[in-house]
Structure formats: C-alpha cells, structure tokens
Amino acid sequence: MHTRECLVSAPGKAILHGEHAVVHGKVALAVSLNLRTYLRLQSTSDAKVCINLPNIDTFLSWEITTLQPLLTGCEAQGDLKQELDADFLKRLRAFTGISDDSTDTRSMAVLAFLYMYLSVFAEAESLASITVSVWSELPTGAGLGSSAAYNVCLAAALLSARGIISSPLTTQQESARWSKEEMELINRWAFMGEKIIHGNPSGVDNAVGTWGCFLRYHEGNITPLNGVPVLRILLTNTKVPRSTKVLVSGVKDKINKFPSVMKPVLESVDAVSRTCEQILTEMSTHGPSAEHYDILEELIDINQHHLSVMGVGHSSLDTLCRITLARGLHSKLTGAGGGGCGITLLRPETDASVIQSTAEELQACGFDCWETSIGAPGVQQHSSDSLKQDILKILNSY
Template sequence: MHTRECFVSAPGKAILHGEHAVVHGQVALAVSLNLRTYLRLQSTSSCKVCINLPNIDTFLSWEITALQRLLVGCKELGDLKELDANLLNRLREFTGISDGSTDTRSMAVLAFLYIYLSVFAEAESLASITVSVWSELPTGAGLGSSAAYNVCLSAALLSARETISSPLTHQQESARWSKEEMELINRWALMGEKVIHGNPSGVDNAVGTWGGILRYHAGNITPLSRVPVLRILLTNTKVPRSTKVLVLGVKDKINKFPSVMKPVLESVSAVSCTCEHTLTEMATHGPSAEHYNVLEELIDINQHHLNVMGVGHSSLDTLCRVTLARGLHSKLTGAGGGGCGITLLRPEIDASVIQSAIEELKGYGFECWETSIGAPGVQLHSPTAVKQGILKILNSY
C-alpha cells in the first residue's frame, strides 16, 4: 500500500419523481444532493485499523492480527455478486453485533469491516489505516446517507489497495475516476448497502457514484447524459415512518382498487418521463421560465398522486402550504408518511422569500437546507483544497 492519505466525497440522494410507482414497474428519477459525505483515509504504522464516525459518536480500533484471523477459510470475497455469509457471521460474532441489529452505529461498523477485509483479502497483509468520515446528511431520513458512506468507503479502500488509480494531478482540486473504475466503486458500494439493508435496489449507491440524475425503470439504472443543476429547499419534517408499512399500504390499495390505482401509477410514470424530457431540454438549450413552470406543475401533480396513494402526511401538507404561500412548489421525496420534502427554487427567487419560508418551517420543528440537485458523484479531492473546511472539522475530533 503506497497511498499515504486520500480524501473523497460522495453526494446524498433524493427521489424527484416516481416514488412508490417505481416498485410497480414505473419510471422514477433519482437525483444527487449537494449535501455530501466526506472521508479521509490515512495509512499508519500502528498495526491497527481505526474508524472515526463523529456524526454518530463512534470511535473504534482493532488489531490487524485479530482481523487477519477472520479471513481464514473465506474465498472469493471479490466476487461482488453476493455477500460472503461466512465472513459476515464471523464479523457479527467478532463485533458482538447481533443478526437482528439495525442501529446506525452497528451497521456502519459492519459495512466498513466487511468492505475493508474483502478489498484487502488478497493483499500480502492487511493495511494499517485510520478512516474518518463526516457527513452533511442526516441519518435515517431517506437521503442516501448509508449509500454515500459506502461509496466513500469503497473508493478510498480501493484507492489504498491500488485497485483503482489516483486520477488527481498536482494542479487539480478534485478529480473523478474512469467509467470502468466508477463501475467497480459502485459494485463494492452495493455490497456495503447489502450489509446494511439486505436487499437494496442499487439506486442510492448508483446516485452516490455517478451523481447527476438517474432514470430507474424495471431494475435498469440509466444516468442522464446532460442535466441542469437545480436549486432546492430540502426539508426534513422529522416525522418517523416505516418505508415497509407505507409500501405495503400502497400495494393493498392497488389490490383493492386496481382500476383506480393503476392509472395513477401510469400517470406518475408519465410525470417522470415529462420531467426527464424537460430537464434534457434545459441542459441542451438553457433553462427558461417556461421550463420552470412545467417543473412546478409536475411537482404539484405528483404530490397529489402521492396523496391519492395514501403516503401523504399532515407535516408534508404543512410544507406544501407554507411554501405555496410564497409561490414555491413542494412535494414529498422518498417513502412519504412524514420524512423529507423538496421545494424547487427558481433562479430569480429573492433570498428573503426563502429565508422567510425556512423560519416558518423551523417553527413547526422542521429542519431545512438550501442546496441543489444534480451534483457530481464520488470525487477524489486534494487535501489542500478543503483544509479550511472539512479537514479542519475532522482534525477537531
């Protein structure tokens, strides 16, 4: 291992259109958020592996020799098709994390150790490293925080193992890997997502890897070649919800009223396709007022569809009411039933209008971020480019 230090980041994700309908074979659009997870990997001579996760107050280390013993008898860890159940069981026993555990701390540790051991399994020896991760993304909010984490882990560990190149030159502040290397990062990140979620769709880690806007349909994920960067207000209502319960509720409603609900799902798919066409036009010819008018109408239509599906919530109604009073258009993003919503911000909107909306929403106990969608995917950074920002934060822990 020749890498002394590397610094990477990956974006979170939101669903622009197609929630729930995508489960039933319709088109959805997933977008990257310009809220990122950052990772610094340092090689050390401590003969230990350390993980620092200050967002969730987790600081752990293990002896290399103890971890090395876990690999005895494990085969084909680089298969990247299915998890190695033998290694996963050993890691659970080693860490004391039970099979039914789903808490954020346990899952983050388990994913890290699984990817680390798998990546370095065929090396002459395990690498002595310290990995520190800090994120702008809240956990458990449906914004792809675990996927951004796994994408960062995969990119950094593959770089440290020298499985992928180091594309950053002395003149660059940030760089991205080749298409083939990105595909490898994405496949490893999916392994981490499987550790955490069991059977993920692969959308979240794909967004974290490629960034921009992705079209998801019947299991096929296609990045849009050209996308505009759009400003949004992201709001977390902080209302807890169960994605599983909400998905089952939509399924029950479809089974009960098939002639009513199937056209709704098809209409949601049409919204996604119309939005995709509009975004492509904006990227090709430049955005216009009419483009924003269309995007706003599509947001309103889709939000009504989601309410028809039964995944709305009074907190999301509040978000839509508060923002619409200021001429802004909002919809839920993700599973619904609370959780998060997005509000499109036109270029000409006055900052005071946005701030007024944020203040009122905070009064309801919501949390808001003014950010953008269409951000770049996973990137390798020069430490000097960010030393006044994230490195300063990481060094404080």
C-alpha cells in the same frame, strides 16, 4: 498501501418523481443532493485499524493481529461476487458481537466497514494499518441516501489505498473523478455495503452516490441523464418518523383493493416522470428557460397530489406545501412519505429574502431546512486545499 492519505466525498440522494410507483414497474427519477459525506483515509504505523464516525458517536479500533484470523476462508476480492459471503459476514458478526437481528445504524456501519476493508485487503501481503474518519452533512435515517454515500466513500478510499483503482487527482487539481470502469467497480463494492446495511436494496442510492447528477431508474435499469443543469432546492426534513416498509405495503394494499382506481394513478405518475425526463433533456440541450421551470413546478404539484392519493401524505407535508406555496414555491415529498423529507424547487430568480423567510417559517414548525441543489457530481477525490477548512478540521481531529 498505494497511498498515504485519501480524501473523498459522495452526495446524498433524493427522488424527484416516481417514488412508490417505481415498486410497480414505473419510471423513477433519482437525483444527487449537494449535501455530501466526506471521508479521510490515512495510513498509520501503529498496527491498528481505526474507524471514526462522529455523526453517530462511534469510535472504534482493532489490532491487526486480531483481524487477520478472520480472513481464514475468506475468498479473494479479485472477481467481486454479486452476493455477500454469508459465512464471512457471520464471522464478522460474532467477532463484533453484533447479533443477526441487529439493524441499528452504528452496528451496520461497522459491519460494512470491516467487510469491505478485510475483503479489499484479503490478497495483500498484510493488512494495512489505517485510520478512517467519516463526517456527513446528511442526516441519518431520513431517506436521503446517507448509508449509500458512506459505502461509496468507503469503497473509493479502500480500493484506492489498495491500488485496485487509480488515484485520479493530480497536483494541479482540487478534485477529480475516476474512469468509467473504476466508477463501476466502486459502485459494485458500495452495493455490497448497502446489502449489509439494508438487506435487499434497489441499487439506486449507491448509483446516485457514485455517478451523481440525474438518474433514470426503471425495472432495475439505471440510466444517467447527461448534461442536465444543477437545480436549486430547499430540502426540508419534517423529522416525522415513518416506516418505509409499512408505507410501501399500504400502497400495495390500496392497489389491490381499488385496482381500477389506483392503476391509472400509477400510470399518471409514470407519465409525470417521463415528462420531467423530457423537460430535463430539453434543458440540457437548449438551456433552461422560464417555461421549463413552469412545467417542473406543475409536475411537482401533480405528483404531490398523486402521492396523497396513494396514502403516503402527512399533515407535516401538507404544512410544507402550504407554507411554500404562499410564497409562490412548489413542493413535494421525496422518498417514502408519511412524514420524512420534502423538496421545494427554487427558480433562478427566486429572491434570497423569500428563501430565508420560507426557511425560517419551516424551522419554526420544528422542521430542519437546508438550501442546497440537485444534480451534484458523484464520488470525487479531493485535495486538502479544496475542502472547506471546517470539514477538513473535523476529519483531521480524529
């Protein structure tokens, strides 16, 4: 073990523009949410490995002696492969009793942890005795990148503990980030965790969790947009369940049925994403202005109408847009739609009383609502002093 304790965090994610169209080769803009997942890794001397996930009521521990045999035939981590070790994953499923068709949050989180922990320490003289506690501000299953934030935190903490990446935090700093090369390694490991949980992820969620801020995604290529100012938002979870797979399939069916109608819609969504990218770049170069916010609000309205045309709107999202627009605020769904979450842009001059009354009315509809921001930094290491006392208390209680 190269560190006795490690405190890290990673942000959630939202899609600003381009959801659904991105599946058909168009540009999407992904953004980090300033709602974070926090992880504490502590070295112990009890010859056990413990994982505590209070958000999903999961508290497990294993004797190191029972985990060691699982490494037989496990390939060393030195050159991280792009594909999962299927045989190793099969052994982990058998060991934990998690069936091949199980996809519940708890089982997938445990599998991802064990896969990463054992792979990272495969070449060590012995498996490390550690306790890992994770707590998140992000709701699970809401399309806000909660699993990716979890995997990014796991990757950063385990790689740091093993000494594969540095501990960037100095005694004078409250938080610090790793080098570009180390961040790329964290991202690759987190992507492996995402594959365990989701099967065939795009890589966008873990990239946002690693790099943070604003990212452009187009046909598999992810490009950071540098220097864009943080934007305040209201994030609303309608709590209406939906199936991303069904919604994506529905959009595809509509495109096949009405190609001459729907293909121009996709082109228009692409233009919205590209125009927004241009405005964000201008804001990073010249600073934000009222005119910039005017355009961002118009683009939000336009894209929300596009998404309704695609068939991924919902009455709950209509309610969100109606309530916010009555106060001069502009909203759109984020993610798959059909319910789920929406974002509302807040201008710098938006009065606190307006935000409060809006949130209260949305909560009265049965929605969850947070005032937060987009463009937050990616994965970070923290000192104990830099974490809020309530968060540190939670992490230290396990």
